[in-house]
Amino acid sequence: MQSARHSREGGNPEGAVLRAAWPMSPGIVTFTTLRFGAGHSLPPFDTFNLGLRSGDDASSVEQNRRDLIERFALPSAPRWIRQVHGTHVAVEPETDEPEADAALTRTPGTVLAILTADCMPVVFASRNADELAAAHAGWRGLAAGVLETTLDAMRTPREDIVAWLGPAAGVASYEIGEEVHDAFVSQSRDAERAFFATRPGHWRVDLYALARQRLARAGITDIHGGDFDTIADPRFYSHRRDQRTGRMATIAWIAP
Secondary structure, three states: OOOHHHHHOOOOHHHHEEEOOOOOOOOEEEEEEOOOOOOOOOOOOOOOOOOOOOOOOHHHHHHHHHHHHHHOOOOOOOEOOEOOOOOOEEEOOOOOOOEOOEEEEOOOOOEEEEEEOOOEEEEEEEOOOOOEEEEEEOHHHHHHOHHHHHHHHOOOOHHHEEEEEOOOOOOOOOEEOHHHHHHHHOOOHHHHHHEEEEEOOEEEEOHHHHHHHHHHHOOOOOEEEOOOOOOOOOOOOOHHHHOOOOOEEEEEEEOO
16 A cells, blocks of 8 residues: 555656546546545545545645645635535635535636545536536435536536536445435336345445436436446545545536
């Protein structure tokens, strides 16, 4: 395992992020940070933890956030939001960390940021790169409609929106109970197809399939990503796997 000392002293910056694979123009920049390749945090937060409320040393996280801006040439400081598993969308967020689970911008150079460690980050962009949104979609937010609320806040017609589903808990690893199952199936019987029974009262759940179903019903058909598993892949932070852990950031901006 890579040590914090090693990550501070060098390495390829690109090894610290996963670039979004989607057919967007260079006018939209999107990536998710990884655990290693940069950063100052010590175990169990090693090394590129960007979550200030994860229990990590605050000075280490702040340094990691400064490194994020410098290493990846962000055009401005990220507009962090205080995520609460809800549906509020912060439109053109300032730097005072509003309580929200999605953010939207039409301003080039405004950097959106979503923190996750098993929940699903979802990025929406207009094809002509003049509108951008990012959402935090754990199971609670997904069931409550955070994706639909984010789309409602956008001016772009649905047929001109492209979506990218970032790293989240995968179906092979993510077992849930009746509360999660019922939250989705009570809304749509089609959701049953995203659940796979394991033992009485428990299922493996495909969050990506649930997101695709909801996006399709909302009129979004150009969807990419969704082939990750943060629980199984050690490149990612995972609360389900490790309990005490850091947070990745999914970063997106419209190029100035």
